Amino acid sequence: MEKNKDGMPRRSFLKTAAAAGAAVTVAPSMAFGKNKKENKVRIGFIGIGGRGRSHLSNVLKRDDVTIPAICDIDPKAVEISLKMISKEGYPKPDVYQDGDHAYEKLLARDDIDGVIISTPWLLHTPMSVDAMKAGKYVGVEVSAATTLGECWDLVNTCEETGSPLMILENVCYRRDVMAVLNMVRQNVFGELLHARCGYRHDLREVKFSPGVEFGPGAHGEARWRTQHSLKRNADLYPTHGIGPIATMMNINYGNTFLTLTSHATKARGLHKYIVDHGGEDTPNAKLKWKLGDIVTTTINTANGETIIVTHDTNSPKPYSLDLQVQGTQGLTEFDYDKKRIYVEGKSKPHHWEGMDDWLKKYDHPLWKKYGEYAAGSGHGGMDFFVDHAFVETVKRKAQPPLDVYDAAMWSAITPLSERSLAEGNSVQYFPDFTRGNWIKRKPIFALNDEY
Numbered sequence: 001m002e003k004n005k006d007g008m009p010r011r012s013f014l015k016t017a018a019a020a021g022a023a024v025t026v027a028p029s030m031a032f033g034k035n036k037k038e039n040k041v042r043i044g045f046i047g048i049g050g051r052g053r054s055h056l057s058n059v060l061k062r063d064d065v066t067i068p069a070i071c072d073i074d075p076k077a078v079e080i081s082l083k084m085i086s087k088e089g090y091p092k093p094d095v096y097q098d099g100d101h102a103y104e105k106l107l108a109r110d111d112i113d114g115v116i117i118s119t120p121w122l123l124h125t126p127m128s129v130d131a132m133k134a135g136k137y138v139g140v141e142v143s144a145a146t147t148l149g150e151c152w153d154l155v156n157t158c159e160e161t162g163s164p165l166m167i168l169e170n171v172c173y174r175r176d177v178m179a180v181l182n183m184v185r186q187n188v189f190g191e192l193l194h195a196r197c198g199y200r201h202d203l204r205e206v207k208f209s210p211g212v213e214f215g216p217g218a219h220g221e222a223r224w225r226t227q228h229s230l231k232r233n234a235d236l237y238p239t240h241g242i243g244p245i246a247t248m249m250n251i252n253y254g255n256t257f258l259t260l261t262s263h264a265t266k267a268r269g270l271h272k273y274i275v276d277h278g279g280e281d282t283p284n285a286k287l288k289w290k291l292g293d294i295v296t297t298t299i300n301t302a303n304g305e306t307i308i309v310t311h312d313t314n315s316p317k318p319y320s321l322d323l324q325v326q327g328t329q330g331l332t333e334f335d336y337d338k339k340r341i342y343v344e345g346k347s348k349p350h351h352w353e354g355m356d357d358w359l360k361k362y363d364h365p366l367w368k369k370y371g372e373y374a375a376g377s378g379h380g381g382m383d384f385f386v387d388h389a390f391v392e393t394v395k396r397k398a399q400p401p402l403d404v405y406d407a408a409m410w411s412a413i414t415p416l417s418e419r420s421l422a423e424g425n426s427v428q429y430f431p432d433f434t435r436g437n438w439i440k441r442k443p444i445f446a447l448n449d450e451y
């Protein structure tokens, strides 16, 4: 492997694109600070399971990052990660793996600027709070918090310590999502009225693995994620849907969520899966699941829009985020396999049209600049952008484009929907995590082609 003068591999996205024969105009920032030691940021990883390793592989393709330390309590996760790091020619990082609090030793180091936290949900807030107290930039996976108390812990700690926190919501960076954001900002749909979004992902084989097992000793997310479906009736995973819509509606930046109400269907899917795959007599068939199969939440905003958010993870279905955006001039429905638009004055009256030309015309400047390089990263390229944004934010000591108030506001949908369901679909009021400042905050997400 070719190395630069700091002993780091020269495997930037530039090289990948050049190998692919892409016509590349090299913008100065594209070099990601190569060869300049002072421009390298030092990133530690806490949690290097499936998701943590996806972040790791993106960071390993850059040449402006060093990785002094990693932490995971699963020896297998550590072993795989060390192999990935050595394969890319990076020096072996220090490893912290002894016990639930091993991450505190990583945080105590003074040679780490930022940490990427990709652990189970219940650890996100405690680890983020400790990281901010240790003076690190924090990139935390979704959702950032599971209770309103945790949402406030994030906000309070961020304000007290001055350590920035970014919620690593990759879907905000999906190519079609960013093109629609661009359309919204250029007034294609007129004044926004309504949006739909959600997380409609058949997770039954994730919640049970192997077979119909879950909990300690099971595989992957079945070790920790399934427990939430047993104990909570709520929208357990709102941010992939609400993140994109919140950026389009300027939530926390001149607009805010005011209230929500939630409705849930009965809980059938997980029990049926257990019986279908393990039989009536298998012990897990006795469990009573709290999570309704489909949880539907309606939010209204200070600027007078409504948003329907769906959580739907226990039934057979193809993956969908159910994205729709509607304004006074037209609307779009866009997903991986369905993209259509209707704009009054542009589209044939009363007829949907395909979106290919629209998506090309409004392709976001970030994708125009980095699309070639992003292609190899996860989830169709969007994962490149979220890690790029985090690294650039740390490098520039800037405010994260998706910040602690976004993390708190979006994550709050879980406890608020839970309370609404528990109280017979009662109206719940969102806390104002910005303490009134949403009125004057100006949007900062993806305003140009930098990050």
Ligand SMILES: NC(=O)c1ccc[n+]([C@@H]2O[C@H](COP(=O)([O-])OP(=O)(O)OC[C@H]3O[C@@H](n4cnc5c(N)ncnc54)[C@H](O)[C@@H]3O)[C@@H](O)[C@H]2O)c1
Residues within 6 Å of the ligand: 046, 047, 048, 049, 050, 051, 052, 071, 072, 073, 074, 077, 099, 100, 101, 102, 103, 118, 119, 120, 121, 123, 141, 142, 143, 168, 169, 170, 220, 221, 223, 379
């Ligand atoms: N944005 C996305 O597209 C996306 C995709 C997948 C997962 N996620 C999120 O990423 C997070 C991690 O999910 P995953 O799929 O990687 O789960 P996973 O179970 O594969 O990995 C979690 C890792 O955390 C480690 N861990 C647990 N306790 C720890 C501790 N005390 N200290 C250090 N490490 C600890 C586990 O050993 C495991 O390796 C979750 O919040 C999930 O919702 C996001």
